[in-house]
Amino acid sequence: MAHIADDHIGARIADYRKLRQLTQTGLAQRAYVARGTIAKVEAGLTPATPAIVAAVARVLEVDVAILNGQPYVSEMRQDKLDRMIAPLSDALDLYDLGPDLGITPRPVREISREVDRICLGACATEYRGIGEKLPGLLSELTTAVSLLPKSSPDRRQATMCLSWCYWVTYEFAYRLGYHQLAAVALERMGWMAEQAEDPLLLALRLSKRSSMLLRRGNNQLALKVLDRGHQLVAQCDAPQSTSATAVSGTLYLAGAIAAAQAKNEDAVTGHLELARKAARHIGRDVPRVYWASFGLTNVAHFDVATSVELGKLGAAMKSAKKLHFPPDHPKMRVGRYHIEMARAYSQMGKAEAAERALHRAREVAPQQARYHPLMRETIAVLVRRQRRAPQGLASLAAWVGM
Known part of the structure; x- marks a missing residue:
């Protein structure tokens, strides 16, 4: 340790x-x-x-x-996640090599059901289950896309499935700290979404690309990327549909975070209001529509998150009191919320509340919490501020490998 x-x-x-x-x-x-x-x-x-x-x-x-x-190699070794990176990297390299004659793909409908399950796993931050299945699924779908006639409806479905698998690969690699691998997966997602001729998939990919730009502090380019995403949504066959509105709302929320990083409070308010309008248009949370996990609950969450990013901790706490996650809300979102609240409580000097939020993040989405840098950073700050760390906090520190 x-x-x-x-x-x-x-x-x-x-x-x-x-x-x-x-x-x-x-x-x-x-x-x-x-x-x-x-x-x-x-x-x-x-x-x-x-x-x-x-x-x-x-x-x-x-x-x-x-x-x-990152990456936290010793913890990944304990969780048997480290051995999954190389096969995943190899599977990403198969994208342009044509069919593997040693693979007989299952019917596309059957593969599609498995892809849905793996997308659910990503939203639940079940990294180990994802890492074990992804390489084989990527290989099978790459072969299926290569073998199916271009005019076949099955091929379009297969290209969409492969695009979603690349998205899951991005989530898996990004959350574990393999950001270069995540970037490759995101490029593959865009390439396959173009073959699927799905502007909404392309737009959703751009929302993830904006996240990677924000990670480097490039909020202005992130906003330009998101503007391009909105243009793609407008090009889809039904721009007023629930799917298009959910993707558009997701782009607005990403824009709110980018504006918060730029400390542009007016822009944050504008993006959040547009996202809220989109959520009201849908009228309900839609966690599985394009896996965007969009709705009024998510808008309320980002209201809290952007307030924390802007340093408006009092406003964040006030908004947090009104936020209640439904039982089916993605664990990825709920876990991230509790990590953000722990950071806010830590900045306010409320050590006990921060520790409770950290424990809650671990309960909701343990694998996400174990590998999230902000989780570790907040734990470390709380430990250093006290002469003797409480048993619960010491346990958390040991659990994340500190």
Whole structure:
């Protein structure tokens, strides 16, 4: 187990800052962050938010994953996830090699049902189950798409299934810290969505691309990518349909996060209002429509998340009191919400509330919580602020590998 005093994002930022021969003031000026914030982050006394990590990484010319300490190889080894990365990488490389004559694909309808199950698993952050199934499924679908006639309805369904498998691969690799692999999967998703001739799939891919841009702190390019996504939605056969509205609403929510990272409060309000209008048009939560997990519940969640990102912690707490997740809401979303609340409580100095939120994140989506850098960062901050960590907090630290 790494020593918590040394194993945190702030310590890694300090190391790279010194290697680049920058003072805390110099780094703060170049990253457009207050020097006091840099000092607290480096000391491990305040959580390093994704926006701060992205801004600092840009100045230090280092990948965000390195500052986050990802991937967490020892924990992946314990969970038997490490052995799944190489087969998945190999399966992604099969995309243009034609059919594998050693594979006899099942009927497309049967494969489609399995793809639905694996998409459900992704929304539930069941990484191990996903990693075991994905390589074989990618190989089977790649062969099926190669063998089916281009005019066949089955081929279009197969291309859509393969596109969704690439999306799941992106989610799997991204959440575990393999961001280059995730980027490859996202490119494959776009390539296959074009063959499926589905503008909504292409638009949804752009929402994920915007997330990767935000990870690097490039919120302006992220917003341009999202604008292109809205153009694609407008090109679909039924732009007022539930599917199109759900994808459009998802793009608005991604825009709200991008605007929050840019500290543009007016733009955040505008994006959220457009997302709320889209959700009201649908009239209900639609967690399985294009796997966008869109609806009024998700808009309420992003209302809280953007307030936390803007530093409006009082407003975030007020909004959080009104938020209630339905039983079928994706665990990925609920778990992320509790991690965000833990960060907010930590910033407010409410250690007990932060710890409760961390435990709740673990209960709801354990594999997501175990591999989420903000979960680890918040735990580490809470431990360092106390002379003796409570048993529950110490248990969480050990569980994530700190």
